[in-house]
Amino acid sequence: MIDQAIILCGGKGSRLKKLTKKIPKPLLRVNKKPFIEYQIENLARHGIKEIYLLCCYKHFLFKKKYHKKKFFNSKIICINEKKPRGTGGGLKLLENKLNKYFLVMNGDTIFDINYLDLFLRFNKKNYAGIATTNNTGSRFGKIEKSKSNINAGIYIFNKKIFKFFNERIISLETDIFPKLFKINKIQSIFYNKDKYNFLDIGIPSDFKKSHKKIIKSYIKPAAFLDRDGVINEDYGYVNKISNFKWKNGIFELIKFLNDNNYFVFVVSNQSGIGRGYYSQKSVDTLHNWVQKQINKKGSHIDKFYIAPYYWGNKKFKLKDKRLRKPNTGMIDIALKEWKIDKKKSFIVGDQETDKLLALRSNLKFYKVDSQNTIKNLLKKIRSYVKKI
Numbered sequence: 001m002i003d004q005a006i007i008l009c010g011g012k013g014s015r016l017k018k019l020t021k022k023i024p025k026p027l028l029r030v031n032k033k034p035f036i037e038y039q040i041e042n043l044a045r046h047g048i049k050e051i052y053l054l055c056c057y058k059h060f061l062f063k064k065k066y067h068k069k070k071f072f073n074s075k076i077i078c079i080n081e082k083k084p085r086g087t088g089g090g091l092k093l094l095e096n097k098l099n100k101y102f103l104v105m106n107g108d109t110i111f112d113i114n115y116l117d118l119f120l121r122f123n124k125k126n127y128a129g130i131a132t133t134n135n136t137g138s139r140f141g142k143i144e145k146s147k148s149n150i151n152a153g154i155y156i157f158n159k160k161i162f163k164f165f166n167e168r169i170i171s172l173e174t175d176i177f178p179k180l181f182k183i184n185k186i187q188s189i190f191y192n193k194d195k196y197n198f199l200d201i202g203i204p205s206d207f208k209k210s211h212k213k214i215i216k217s218y219i220k221p222a223a224f225l226d227r228d229g230v231i232n233e234d235y236g237y238v239n240k241i242s243n244f245k246w247k248n249g250i251f252e253l254i255k256f257l258n259d260n261n262y263f264v265f266v267v268s269n270q271s272g273i274g275r276g277y278y279s280q281k282s283v284d285t286l287h288n289w290v291q292k293q294i295n296k297k298g299s300h301i302d303k304f305y306i307a308p309y310y311w312g313n314k315k316f317k318l319k320d321k322r323l324r325k326p327n328t329g330m331i332d333i334a335l336k337e338w339k340i341d342k343k344k345s346f347i348v349g350d351q352e353t354d355k356l357l358a359l360r361s362n363l364k365f366y367k368v369d370s371q372n373t374i375k376n377l378l379k380k381i382r383s384y385v386k387k388i
Contacts, residue, residue: 002102002119003047003050004050004052004098005043005048005050005052006052006103006105007036007053007105008087008105008106009026009053010055010107011056012025013025013108015203016201017204023058023061024058024062025108026107026108027062028201028207030207030211031214031215035107035108036053036107038110039105039107041218042115047116047291047295049075050074051071051075052078052079052094054079054090055080056083059080059081081093085168085169085170086171086175088165088170089165089168091165092162092165092168098159100159101156101158102157103115103155106153106154108202109152109153109154109198109199109201111131111133111152111154111193111197111199115154116295116298116300117258118154120297121298122156124158125185126180127160127161128180129155129157129186129188130151130177130186131152132149132188133149133150133193133198134148134193135152151173152193152198155172161176161180164176164179164180197261218339219339219341220261220262220340221263221340221341221345222334222341223264223345223348223381224265224266224334224345225301225347225349226266226267226347226354226368227267227304228268229247229349229351230250230350230374231246231250232246233245234350237272238286239272239283240282241286244286244290248373248374248375249373249374249378251294251297251299252374253378254300255297255299258299259299262385265301265305265334266303266306267305268304268305269307269309269324269325270306270307271307271309275313283306302338303337305333305334307320308320308323309321325353325356325357326357326360346358346365346366346381346384347361347363347364347365348365348366348368348377350368350369366380
């Protein structure tokens with residue numbers, strides 16, 4: 001598991017000239033939002049619990065805006081390097097706060113990969129894993145033993161890497177990585193730049209392009225999955241780990257969706273809460289466990305939406321009833337909370353209520369049944385995603 005990330009925010013951004021005279025590069029606004037918030041939100045949706053911002057130039061601006069704030073379930077902590085320490089020197093300040101494995105990324109790039117897949121593919125015998133991509137340009141760091149792939153600015157580190165940090169000013173690219181290559185303790189993990197939207201704002205021309213290009217990174221299609229009967233076998237009012245059995249093929253489906261830049265949401269009627277069979281807390285506990293098991297497979301669910309409404313419980317109001325499928329309330333909330341490309345989105349369910357929900361929401365529908373198993377549907381969904 002990996003639940004810590006560090007964003008390197010200390011540079012002056014001198015290549016951006018006037019743009020960074022008063023504002024650090026990661027705080028420059030792209031489509032009216034600070035660039036770094038796209039990074040923070042993406043880390044948060046991958047389940048990263050602690051996000052450290054390593055700051056130096058105008059560090060007080062980061063602290064005022066983000067220190068000890070929360071995005072989703074992620075806590076932001078700003079660290080002042082006090083003086084320039086290179087891309088690696090600031091990491092040494094955090095050595096005692098970090099777990100065995102942690103994520104590191106440059107504060108001026110977005111690479112829309114599945115971070116949990118990066119960790120899954122990382123050989124734990126290594127000290128570092130570098131996300132690489134196919135790009136050109138002399139300002140991008142080349143990867144040793146590769147003639148074409150570049151360093152995409154996202155890393156998985158094993159804490160053992162700190163034994164190579166000897167100086168106060170350290171460059172990861174020129175001081176650390178060459179040493180690791182010599183002892184075969186570093187790994188390149190490739191992702192295609194076109195599929196995963198590699199974006200760097202390091203120079204004025206690229207920053208100008210980012211306003212249009214970044215849209216691909218935060219407006220995504222969504223897959224809305226029913227829970228009982230799709231994610232797990234439906235035994236009726238499932239609310240405990242002891243009677244939760246995974247559907248065959250569901251890990252592969254969610255992983256495919258994550259790897260292909262889909263939001264993944266669960267939309268589930270849970271009238272057992274309204275009926276008094278179990279509590280909201282027990283459902284939340286179960287869903288936290290479900291998320292952790294899915295994380296271990298290199299994937300994640302962006303959010304669980306539930307409808308606890310039961311008509312016989314007088315505490316519920318009309319707004320609660322609207323959440324219950326086939327009413328569209330849960331879909332409507334998701335569309336407000338997330339930037340969703342609705343035209344490419346779809347619902348996967350096993351009941352007529354799911355089919356009717358899709359009809360009312362004007363979404364494509366895939367039905368799970370004895371003929372259309374999750375594995376069979378995955379073939380159809382792969383074909384659909386490839387076409388769009």
